[in-house]
Amino acid sequence: MVSFNVFKNTVLLFVLVMISCGSKSKPKDNLGTNQDEILKQVKNDKKIIVGANQTKNYLTLLKGKRVGVVANQTSVIFKDESNKIYTHLVDSLMALNIDIKKVFAPEHGFRGNFDAGESVKDDIDTKTNLPLISLHGKSRKPSKEQLENIDIMIFDIQDVGVRFYTYISTLHYIMEACAEASTPLLIFDRPNPNGHYVDGPTLKIENKSFLGMHPIPLVHGMTIGEYAKMVNGENWLTKALKCDITIIPVKNYTHDTFYSLPIRPSPNLPNDQSIKLYPSLGLFEGTTVNAGRGTEFQFQRYGAPFLNKKKLKFTYTPVENFGAKNPKHKNALCYGEDLKDETINGYMTLKWIIKAYKNSTDKSSFFLTSGFTRHAGTDKLQKQIVDGWTEEAIKETWQDDLKAFKKVRAKYLIYN
Template sequence: MVSYSLFKNTFLFSFILMAACGNSIQPKVDSQKSKIITENNSNTAAVTTPIKTGADNYNQYLPLLTNKKVGIVTNQTGVINQSDTSHSQTEHNYISIVDYLLEKKIDIKKIYAPEHGFRGTADAGELIKDGKDTKTGLPIISLYGNNKKPKPEQLQGIDILIFDLQDVGARFYTYISSLHYIMEACAEQNIPLIVLDRPNPNGGIVDGPILEKENTSFVGMHTIPVLHGMTIGEYAKMINGEKWLKNGVECKLTVIPCTNYKRDTFYSLPVKPSPNLPNDQSINLYASLCFFEGTNVSLGRGTNKQFQIYGSPLLPKEKFSFSFTPEPNEGAKEPPLKGKLCYGEDLSKAPKVKQLELKWLIKAYNGTEDKSKFFIPFFTKLAGTTKLQQQIESGMSEDDIRKTWETGLSSFKQTRKKYLIYTE
């Protein structure tokens, strides 16, 4: 997910903001405060009450950190709105939660970084090494690669752990997998965990095939649909409540909720959640287009329209008039189909999707001459089931495929209800 930004207002983060996934942010309104946008059919009305994330509700968790040795799981998305704090105003609107807590004399001992690293600039799947933050001098423990779960010695000396990452509501977005391992390690070491909740930019969309246990991986750890329609705080409650942690252990969990947030409100992220999700459109299309990662089709890595376009040299230009050529850039040092002219579709201006869409995947499959080379094994991990590939290869329509999800989705929604914090 690259450094090119498609946001309307672009400016560089300072080291204070630790602009990990590229250095652009996109305030949704002129005041640069996140605001509630309530969707009523085709009409959209702005409400002046700003959404406060769990991190912004610092008065609820600062007392829990007093005189404690603190560890924090975060990256460039862990920011606090400066205008809502006593921090002096600067040209930037947000401050890293790490810097904020240090200003408040909280004794932070270690930073734990997920996929893409503490600054969020690493490629998807890139090996991240342990290190030291150049600004604060704090040690950084990588929670990706071979060390997805903190070892006991890596948690030694920690009294309490904070988790503050911005999720996007998709099963294969690995921040919820990191959450699982953090909760498991905290439970085993008897360390309390505070999750600072953040809105789900894909709202309450619950859709897609349910993961089958035999297809469990780091891009799908739980028997949930592709789009789960929960915030990360609600999801943490579900992990505990459904006994998904190893040996049925339970984490001592505190969720600091958002305020002024409802599930049907639109939320524009102030910071890119990872390098290849540069704007609202890419986040909205992410779950639908991510399936192309399991095919021979590019979804725009190595361009400035990641997760907003798709294409392949094997798609006929007569039917797919849009073209692009992936080239190395930040977040995609070796993009799939690097240097090859791809034909496909540009969805950067497509209407917002309100479900998991299969139409582009099916269209690309049907348009490929040698269909035997279209899917690669990673597709099953993303889908969480072997059935979806089989259904597409057999020629099933999208409507018929969606009908096969209904029973699983109905069951999941009943389970999900027990853990919801916000209004549906």
């Protein structure tokens, strides 16, 4: 069951990969090919073209179908070279007479304006009058009834490549629901801004949660499309079901390609610096230290009232703002570090969380143990920090797991 077209010119080799992973019951549509078919692309200096922009490669798959879309504010089709002019995917598809029946929204909602962890209710989109089904409210997985009038689903969300960033957990549940309903899933791939490296502790399955569902490192180095292939290939769906997925890959992208996100993927990741620092500072979410929420420099600083003000002299006061109604230490003066000009690329670091712990005047309440374990994916990291391990010693304990993961990851890579 292989179906693909090859387009060649002097600078580009592009293969549209369709990965067929039929569920145990017969799928409604056969959209894919053998999952071992891997896209190969050459490096060149042409502009990145995200999956959603490649309408000629997927409109025929949608014509005459009843379509569901998993989307948020990043699900757009760019209209100019700068990526500053764009239309929402849903608006574009409706203008092309695609029969969209409903939209499924992840954490932060369809418009990306809800706080982290905030429950989102089902709604009606005022612009399109389409039903908005929340995947971060009463349920995180579409019900059988919600998929009954859907012939094909689309998943198009910008990720940042960090295990506890919950869009990949939403992807898992979408794949599972689609596999159970024999509904094909069309994935519009987008670059991973942290896709050029793999780092961090690997999740131990006993710590599985919505902040991490599978045994992968904190920074996994995969795009949404590649990750979907891994979910299928490693039998991570319930009862080892397979989801029938078709991936529209990114053109002119490799894992070494720098990509600046034109739209913030969530309220508290406002720029490239915050996205680079997120794998490191995101661990503060499992502590009582503020990581910049309630300021305009989210994930570019950290602080708390109980940190040693003689050693950590930078100060700021978190307040209620967009994406942070109740930030940690709201309206309280925090002592910490300003990292907005810090240079970091290609690795995550523990130096700031170790430094904050060492300079805490209240170590007993520094960690929110269950929350920190869910973020770290292991209960060892908190113990290592408390016991005074160096960053180098801690990272050494990750290496066997990272080596094993990279070997598995290689089977599912689409891009160089």
